[in-house]
Amino acid sequence: MSQLLQIENFTLGFPGRPPLLDSVSLHVNDGEAVALVGESGSGKSLTTRAALGLFPGGSQSSGIVSVQGLDTLTASKQRLMELRRRRASMIFQDPRAGINPVRTVGDFLTETLVRLDGLSRAEATERAVTQLDQVGLRHAKELMDQHPHQLSGGMLQRVMIAAALLNSPDLLLCDEPTTALDVTTQAGIVRLLREEQQSRGMGMLFITHDLNLAASLCERVYVLRRGEVVEQGQTQTVFLTPQQDYTRQLVEATPVIEVGGLATPVVAGSPLLKVSGLSKTYQLPRGEIITALDDAGFALPEGGSLGIVGESGSGKSTLARLVVALETATSGELTLRDVRRPRRPLKASERKVLAKDVQIVFQDPYLSLDPRIPVGNAVADVFRLHQKQGRKEAKDSARVLLGRVGIGAERFDARPRALSGGQRQRVALAKALAARPRLLVLDEATSALDVSVQAQVLELVEELRDQLGLTILFVTHDLAVVSRLCSELLVMHEGRIVEQGPTARILEDPGDDYTRNLIASRPRPLWDAEPVTA
Amino acid sequence: MTLAIQLPQVGLRRYGSLLSAMAWGALAVAAAVVLLSLFASVLAPYDPDYVDLNNVLAGPSGQHLLGTDALGRDLLSRLMHGGRTSLLGPTIVVIGSTVLGLLLGLVAGWSEGWVGKVLGRLFDLLFAFPALLMAMLAIALFGKGLFAPILAMTIAYVPYVARLAQSLVVAERGRPYVQAYRVLGFRTPWVVLGRVLPNLIPTVGAQSTLNFGYVLADLAALSFIGLGVQPPTSDWGAMIEESRGALLGGYILPAFWPALVVVLVVVAVNVIGEELSDRIGGKLS
Known part of the structure; x- marks a missing residue:
């Protein structure tokens, strides 16, 4: 060699x-x-x-x-x-x-072959088609014109x-x-x-x-x-x-699927969040109708933690946005703390009440904070709005809360630009928690972070959940992250819930083909590779 | 990760420092003109309206640094005093169009329904009218002077600001930080005026700075065709107009100086505006 x-x-x-x-x-x-x-x-x-x-x-x-x-x-x-x-x-x-x-796929593939290797167009096309075949693309000939x-x-x-x-x-x-x-x-x-x-x-x-x-x-x-x-x-x-x-x-x-350390699912009387028959469709300008969420139903008890797992386009983010009222459902019901969500955009007063029930942390730590506002003020603003605190008192509360999520007082006046991705996500978390919500929705909140940072943020979420008795709705594409944090799991595929139940049960004995495929698709080390079946 | 972008950076940086040297120069020119106009009553060597028929169309001399016009009035003094009206007009127009444009842009960008669409069409409609034509219409309605053109120009320049503000607001509205404000229960007026608006100001400010130059030239043109500031008030555009006779007689200086100042200020303001928008654009992307 x-x-x-x-x-x-x-x-x-x-x-x-x-x-x-x-x-x-x-x-x-x-x-x-x-x-x-x-x-x-x-x-x-x-x-x-x-x-x-x-x-x-x-x-x-x-x-x-x-x-x-x-x-x-x-x-x-x-x-x-x-x-x-x-x-x-x-x-x-x-x-x-x-x-x-x-330009078409064919143009892209044959350009250098024709211009630099001196192949004729027919020869180049033939070679490109063979190559497309080889990388597992069906209908290679038609693909060339797409x-x-x-x-x-x-x-x-x-x-x-x-x-x-x-x-x-x-x-x-x-x-x-x-x-x-x-x-x-x-x-x-x-x-x-x-x-x-x-x-x-x-x-x-x-x-x-x-x-x-x-x-x-x-x-x-x-x-x-x-x-x-x-x-x-x-x-x-x-x-x-x-x-x-x-x-x-x-x-x-590095997250791995582990089902050992999970808390047993909370069983409680009345659920904090109850969803039934919830659907959301969008109409495209050409009249086409897209179903982002189709007939979703589940219940989340107070103090519980539910993971929503799915790939892009599965409807998981739509569901999260419906829960925090950033979207309005097309049909179905959503009840949060026994309050039925009206099927229209919320009024300002309703939104302010809702804010104390549910908060969300978004995926991208670089876009989810106002670039101009120092992080301390951003958190203090929430205290002033929701806890009726004065300027000074709100600042003190913000300082304490930021300290709790691991942002020291020296960063109080920093703009988001000066913080790392992990720090920004901590600030976003603090902002959400300042409203003292019962339910915290995390929409891929750790996906954009490095693994070591992700682990720290997950740890923080776990800690806060236990201390504050928060109910967690964790939306993610990563089964391993869910297995660590959520006792209940809900698997989504193409707008539908394909499986739901205790996380441990689903991960060990998935009942649906798609879930099985999802679990089998996780990268497996070469040394204990079973042949991956698709 | 962004190697492709970094590749030409060395060259760009050199270019960048060149640009800011130019911007500094432009700033100095603009500041000098503004200060000289502002303190004209103290600094100007003569009364701008003092007629000295024994000394008409004189060339530059120790007594009259830039010479005199056909009525023997000192050109430097007239330029300095003229700066007041010539700069005041664009200033009012820029402030007015920026405030109005920002507000309309915010409303148009924030409302998802028909309000936004109607406002957008209205901006397009206004775009179709040349500013000068609007000004002439207004003069026909309100008479000659400074008021009508300023009003017309303000309206004519609103869409430039509003369109920009609208597109910025649409972009901001979809950002997670704005959605986070909504979920947190902050009222829309607070979010829009207190949080989104300040984030637009740098970009809109750069556009308005550019507008200043255009408005200055437009107003000077109006004065030149006799529709703007009326004699004997000194104004750069009016000075050029008054010098037409002298120009035909071969005396170019009375028309040359105000024209030069207009060009200098327009170029200076454009350089500053370009620099501002470049810097802000670079920072945002």
């Missing part, structure tokens, strides 16, 4: 600032799948791009980055082009960002993989290629990548923030933190017996 990609003491940074990458060394052998794992800002993308000779403008770098003996730090433009076209390909996170939306918007994210990522494989590269670089996809779609893509890598004997460098995913695909792993490789080795070894503190934290923070 020869070294396909060799990176030695690679350092990269901007003059006058601490380096972004510090003496990174890693290698990928022919036919080997290697994972590069790290949280956001760890430098994994920078490292990978260097292998194609892509460096941020104005940066200075030293060391060796060589692909089959070609040093990309010193190579001429000509040689780099050659490298990118023939020997190494890259797949990116967002397939939609990498394809021209006004535009990107007609394809789902998963299909489009397969097209991108086909494009990357067209020139039979020796090295495939994957930059979080499944992060934007649903779990069941991800499972298919991962299987495809593994098969192609094995059958072609390609070397692969797979970037991910997800240790589970790395373990399901790669034999070896490098763990990157703040531009430094902190640990490396066989995936199994690193995963099961991590040597460094940071790796240990990362492994511990």
Whole structure:
């Protein structure tokens, strides 16, 4: 086995600032799948791009980055082009960002073949169709004439993989290629990548923030933190017996499905939230009707915790937005604390009353806070509105509450811009709690966070739930997160609830095919891989 | 993650510092003109209306730095005094159109139903009328002077502000932070006026700064065709108009100076406006 990609003491940074990458060394052998794992800002993308000779403008770098003996730090433009076209390909996170939306899939795939490899249009088309076939896309011929918007994210990522494989590269670089996809779609893509890598004997460098995913695909792993490789080795070894503190934290923070530590479901007399026959349809301008939520029914007792799990388009967010009255149901009933929700937008006075019953924390920590308002004031405003406190008293209450969610007094006057994603989500949580609601809806509230931060925020939610006796409605795509926090589970698919019951029961013995597929799609380490059935 | 964006950054940064040097220059020009006009009664060497028929159409000299006009009035003094009316008009128009435009834009952007649509169409309708035409209509109704053109210009420039504010509000309305305010039970007027409005002001302010330049030029044009400020009040546009006879006689200076000042101020204000909108645009994206 020869070294396909060799990176030695690679350092990269901007003059006058601490380096972004510090003496990174890693290698990928022919036919080997290697994972590069790290949280956001760890430098994994920078490292990978260097292998194609892509460096941020104005940066200075030293060391060796060589692909089959070609040093990309010193190579001429000509040689780099050659490298990118023939020997190494890259797949990116967002397939939609990498394809021209006004041209067909066929144009996209055949362009370089015709213009640079001198193939005739017919030859190029034939090769592209064969390649589409190979990546598991049916009706490849028809697909060639379709535009990107007609394809789902998963299909489009397969097209991108086909494009990357067209020139039979020796090295495939994957930059979080499944992060934007649903779990069941991800499972298919991962299987495809593994098969192609094995059958072609390609070397692969797979970037991910997800240790589970790395373990399901790669034999070896490098763990990157703040531009430094902190640990490396066989995936199994690193995963099961991590040597460094940071790796240990990362492994511990990585959510896994565990049903042992769950509280038993609360059984209570009258439910806090009761939903029956709830539906929401939207009418598109062309008259088409879309059913976002179809006949949902469930009950959530006071002090209970319900997880709502589903993939994109399953209707889970619609349900959450109905609960907090950001949407109005088309039909069905929703009763919160024995108050029946009117089927019209709420009046201001009704909304203010409702605010004390239910609050929500959104997914994106960068958009869910007002950019102009210092976080202390943002929380104090809620105290003034709902607890009838004066300016000074509200500020004191805000300080105490922020302290409780882990935001120190020194950050009281900070704007959201100055806070990290995890800190912003803590502030959002504090804002919601300042209204002292009974029910807290978390709409993918931890999905945008790094795993270690996610673990901390989940811990905080758990703590607050126990201390304040909050009832929790947790909307997420991640079964593992739910298994940790929610004793009851509700699985949604295409607008319908396909299964509901105690979390432990559903995870151990799913009664519905879709739930089974969802559980089976979670990445499984190579060392205890059962063949994934779809 | 954003390497593609970072690639040309070094070049852009150099360009950026060049731009701000220009903006500083523009700011200095604008400030100088404003101060000279504001304190004209103290700083101006002569009474702007003092007629000296022994000294008509004189070139620049120690006594008259920029020369005199056909009635022997000191051009520098007239320019400085003229700045008051010439700058006052656009200032009122910009403030008026910004306040009105912001309010209408907020209403149009916030109401999802027919109100927003009707207002949007109304803005489009106003767009279709050239500002100068509106001003002439208003003059026909209210007579010559400063009032009619200012009123007409204010209305004509409302849609520029309102359209921008409307689109910004529509974008903000969908943001999670605004939805969080709703769920928290804050009243809509508080959210819209207290929270959303301040977030629009930087962007709208940049647009209004640009408008200032256009309005200044438009009002000068109105004065030039004799519909704006009436003699003997000094005004840059009116000064150019009064100098038509002299211009035909080969004396360009009486018309040149006010024209130069108009151009200088319009360019300076545009540079500042561009700089502001660039910076704010960069910050928001």
